Amino acid sequence: MMAVTATPTIATSFKGYIVLIIDDNPTNLGVVVDYLEESGLKIITAKNGEMGHKRAQFAKPDIILLDVMMPGIDGFETCLRLKADDTTKEIPVIFMTALDNTEDKVKGFEMGGVDYVTKPIQHEEVLARLTTHLSIRNLTKSLNVKIEELTQTHQELTKNVADLKQTRQELVQSEKMASLGRLVAGFAHELNTPLGVVVGSASLLQLEAQKINHLMEQEEVEEDELLSAIKNIDEGANLTLSNIKRAAHLVSSFKRTAVDQTSDEVRSFQVHEVINDTITTLHNRFKNTHIEIQVDCPNELKVVSLPGALEQILTNLLMNSLIHGFDEGQNAGSINLNVQLDGDHLHIEYSDTGKGIAQENLGKIFEPFFTTHRAHGGSGLGMYICYNIITTQLQGTITAESTLGKGVVFQIDYPIALIADEKINNK
Ligand SMILES: Nc1ncnc2c1ncn2[C@@H]1O[C@H](COP(=O)(O)OP(=O)(O)O)[C@@H](O)[C@H]1O
Ligand SMILES: [Mg+2]
Structure with missing residues (x-):
């Protein structure tokens, strides 16, 4: 009696995914290929390592099943080449090794393989492993997209922070300028008072001087008036002097402050x-x-x-x-x-x-x-x-x-x- 095998299935999300099988003796794999194709995967094959590498470059398979023992370049060398090539390095590679060869299994991982299956190939096992690694690959891909997005966002944020820092620095600078402006306005205002007094008393001095001139022109000089005018001149001069001093003091303090604030x-x-x-x-x-x-x-x-x-x-x-x-x-x-x-x-x-x-x-x-x-x-x-x-x-x-x-x-x-x-x- 023939054993009845159930029709193999693969998750719909992997239907049409391409599997590249690199094996020098594909007839050995005939049944496996049929089985995988029935499950919905697309199979392409290559007979040796070099051809496998080329097919991988052009067909962009989603996953590769790679035989270890092949004439010409063996599976390990093929894997190294696939991993060294930017166009193929992301494709997961599953080795097909002899059942009892532990060394080969370990070496397969060292060469960049993600897994192995042992010969003779068990159909269900190979399908299960392909499914697992296709899932991992998809997850890795979307993770990479997320990382890319995050990196992008991070770069934008870094730039925004830099812009903000710049703006803040400019604002701080303009606040400093504003405070310098206040300083100038404050001093100008302060100077006004003593200078106003000086202008006032200077014109008073002029008046008193004219008065004295006038008195001197008369035949008889009024001593009282003369003394009073002189007294006024003395007072006016004192007022002028003290206010000029005040102004000078303000100017020097302004000079000091302005220099200090800017230097x-x-x-x-x-x-x-x-x-x-x-x-x-x-x-x-x-x-x-x-x-x-x-x-x-x-x-x-x-x-x-x-x-x-x-x-x-x-x-x-x-x-x-x-x-x-x-x-x-x-x-x-x-x-x-x-x-x-x-x-x-x-x-x-x-x-x-x-x-x-x-x-x-x-x-x-x-x-x-x-x-x-x-x-x-x-x-x-x-x-x-x-x-x-x-x-x-x-x-x-x-x-x-x-x-x-x-x-x-x-x-x-x-x-x-x-x-x-x-x-x-x-x-
Ligand atoms: N002497 C103070 N009395 C009351 N509130 C104050 C005093 N100093 C600062 N503040 C508070 O701190 C805030 C920040 O001050 P400041 O950084 O100088 O900004 P600004 O004066 O432009 O508001 C003020 O808005 C005010 O609420
Ligand atoms: Mg303030």
């Missing part, structure tokens, strides 16, 4: 002086408010550090107190600056008695672009710039505390060199 240069400076310069710059912003600024800083404290950095930090803190803490200067209150030397560190406690910062925002104020004032043109970069200057440029720390309705306290701490050190270093 990032380390120099020795009097902390008190830099603080006062900064407050002077902002004077016109504070003068019509009821905000009192108190500075407690040892007069003689002279350090070697970055004065421009300190000015920028203070400008941001003061403007924030004015805008956020005291509602654009509509509310009254005070700002306190306490500066101390702590070993070779400068410690600055900055506090205001303004509105304070809500607990949920306190952790965010140093983040770039965080602002509660966007509608009014806040950039959210001020505290971020402060944080960066302090932690990166000055290698220090800044912390913020606040009680809503009571104000804020910033603790700033950074290393400085003292003048004594500088002298020692310069020796």
